[in-house]
Ligand SMILES: Cc1cc2nc3c(=O)[nH]c(=O)nc-3n(C[C@H](O)[C@H](O)[C@H](O)COP(=O)(O)O)c2cc1C
Ligand code: SF4
Ligand code: SF4
């Protein structure tokens with residue numbers, strides 16, 4: 001473990017560590033364009049040059065390994081001068097169309113210019129023109145060759161992470177151009193990540209282009225609900241214009257670094273899967289064709305429960321719900337009422353690969369299994385409902401029409417006294433249910449999901465539930481209250497603390513301990 | 524003076540195996556393979572003070588010594604025949620006039636470093652060179668000088684010719700390796716150096732064609748003999764390529780350490796029409812230009828370095844007093860702007876910027892600040908790049924501006940438009 005000094009601070013790091021990594025451990029961020037911790041080092045941008053004592057030339061921090069006794073300076077006059085000069089070179093042919101560039105506000109050219117540049121332009125001739133500006137290179141991404149600083153991050157991403165190699169650098173010198181290979185498109189399941197790693201506005205996301213200036217965005221840490229991988233994400237939403245004319249609050253989703261789960265990446269289907277948050281929502285409780293108050297809706301559920309027996313109540317919970325939602329469902333329906341409860345509906349497995357994408361498209365299958373166990377069986381519950389053996393069927397989110405067919409669902413509506421659908425978005429099943437209850441989506445929820453690695457991870461509410469919708473745990477608690485068996489949780493964290501006490505795998509956990517990296521369930 | 528590299532150039536059919544054999548051909552290789560060990564060969568090369576004639580002047584014996592013999596991977600020899608440096612045209616003569624001398628050098632080198640495969644990377648435009656070399660390889664293969672069990676020994680060697688595709692940067696050794704591997708010719712980050720991680724990730728020696736052509740005579744006559752031909756630490760003769768304003772342009776074999784004045788006036792016939800010498804590039808376009816006052820310099824790596832230039836590839840470009848040095852600088856800059864591989868920011872953006880600036884100065888329309896800024900912009904490229912190309916831009920183009928400053932200033936004062 002070599003000992004070295006960086007800017008006067010001593011540090012010991014494992015052999016093979018580079019200067020940029022060692023500095024990071026001391027909280028010193030050395031500027032970088034081409035360096036990305038998850039990609040092979042290219043060493044081409046030269047912005048990371050630092051002074052190493054006894055070396056005549058400046059060294060690139062992203063490539064130079066530490067050595068025992070090394071003395072590094074990252075802010076000496078020589079270093080600052082070199083940084084400024086590299087920036088000048090990078091900007092000499094740059095179009096500087098920041099006013100119409102999506103990257104403005106989170107652009108490393110802008111940031112470093114403000115920090116280290118601040119010189120007057122010495123360019124007295126015309127800039128090099130490149131061919132492709134605002135050019136579509138595939139279903140998701142637009143390319144602007146003039147904004148590209150040729151750091152090759154995108155090239156290395158498609159070479160080493162997706163191994164699809166769509167990108168190359170063509171031509172030479174200041175006419176070098178980043179492009180997709182002739183006849184190729186950037187069309188892979190992780191294409192959107194190139195937009196995140198591009199340090200400038202050369203690669204922009206079609207889905208986000210011109211939608212919102214990034215300084216209007218607020219960021220909420222969450223977990224992608226798209227599959228059981230549970231990739232960590234940031235929900236970027238517009239804080240200044242809640243619920244705009246287009247009725248969308250979420251502007252984009254970005255991967256959030258978690259080395260144990262998704263590293264820096266998310267798949268495209270997760271990335272672009274947010275429109276449902278503001279589209280096609282159930283906004284108020286509805287009984288038959290009539291909008292009703294929450295009180296009346298809850299009264300109807302309570303009445304039905306009171307007037308029947310446990311074996312005539314069926315509940316289809318869902319692995320889309322949080323652990324907290326599921327625990328409250330368990331408390332009321334399983335522990336107190338002893339009804340039939342299951343979550344495992346017969347879903348077709350989705351697509352999957354050997355990287356992030358999992359066939360199970362539910363974010364919380366592992367959590368549902370640990371909390372609800374597996375006594376009842378969803379298929380049997382549906383059969384019972386169809387044959388008139390249930391008075392109450394309470395469905396959380398599932399589209400039964402898609403899963404079991406119209407006939408079955410029509411029969412259920414006929415044969416049950418009360419057929420409840422509780423969910424966030426309208427689907428075909430809503431038309432058959434007697435009572436529709438609006439619940440919030442994950443982006444409006446506080447709680448936890450347990451991913452396929454058995455990792456319990458936090459999600460946080462970005463904004464308030466839309467319309468009259470409420471958290472699932474809250475609605476179920478409401479029912480319990482109407483039944484005179486109140487579950488007096490103050491909020492999801494309170495529910496979680498009870499899970500920790502009750503469900504063995506969660507022992508020792510807390511919101512604080514879960515933190516941003518998550519915690520693995522105990523066996 | 525004893526001819527070493529050009530000893531066979533004047534013979535009829537000098538490129539044929541038959542001719543080569545009649546003139547002591549392949550005797551040095553036989554000596555090495557049958558009477559010497561690899562380390563003994565390396566020692567002899569070290570004694571000879573042979574230095575890389577591709578441009579950098581790195582001691583050849585030392586380079587071979589870096590090959591880790593304990594490494595279980597195959598070892599490779601890569602022969603640099605890209606000859607891209609403007610002003611340089613010597614390797615072409617070797618390919619076409621004495622290819623077997625090169626092959627003999629390749630055999631001895633491969634034996635010394637325990638390599639069984641050599642690649643010769645030839646400048647793409649050198650079609651005749653490639654044909655002559657390939658014919659020589661075929662002759663050697665069918666006569667037992669290459670292939671399996673060379674000259675009755677147990678040593679095997681396969682030599683492959685590979686054409687370049689017209690990029691100057693592919694002469695830089697690591698870009699060459701990338702190119703050989705089928706990739707775009709981008710120089711690699713160093714370390715690791717090719718001796719440890721080279722072609723296909725294996726230990727590799729890269730040497731220039733001329734460097735390897737010296738190896739046979741060294742083994743035949745001994746390292747000390749070769750060292751004595753040249754100047755201290757710069758063994759042997761080398762091929763100087765003289766072009767530009769001289770009466771007799773051409774390739775001259777002369778000892779390291781001869782003065783530049785002697786080359787220009789005694790060997791290349793002096794400046795035509797009684798005009799005066801103004802400037803000389805002593806070692807290919809990458810070498811900083813010298814003024815007429817500096818030509819008493821000894822032509823070897825150390826002496827040229829001492830006066831701020833370099834011996835480089837031996838390409839001497841002579842300019843008389845009719846030469847516009849702003850134009851000369853612009854032409855050099857145009858070459859660099861065209862040939863920068865574009866990988867690292869200072870060189871990619873800087874080389875084009877410098878060229879545009881010089882073009883403006885030459886064509887008219889430049890303002891005093893254009894000239895005032897120029898040295899700074901040029902200076903910010905070198906020392907900050909992945910390969911030595913960036914240093915060459917700074918050293919070479921910078922030298923015109925600093926040594927002929929007045930001519931640049933006059934361009935601004937004249938306000939002539941040359942578009
Ligand atoms: C930009 C650049 C171009 C080069 N071009 C050539 C070339 O055309 N031929 C050559 O032999 N060496 C060339 N070199 C030098 C090689 O990198 C390398 O040093 C040489 O081939 C080593 O052989 P030597 O030790 O026998 O000289 C070039 C170097 C640079 C930086
Ligand atoms: S990439 Fe950055 S510097 Fe360039 S136009 Fe966009 S915001 Fe401006
Ligand atoms: S498009 Fe972006 S990521 Fe790709 S090389 Fe250019 S600047 Fe780098």
Ligand code: SF4
Pocket residue numbers: 692709710862863864865866867868870871908909910911912913914
């Ligand atoms: S210095 Fe120039 S030629 Fe060398 S790697 Fe950088 S851009 Fe390419």
Ligand code: FES
Pocket residue numbers: 031032033034035042043044045046047048049060061062063
């Ligand atoms: S970050 Fe080190 S060279 Fe680009």
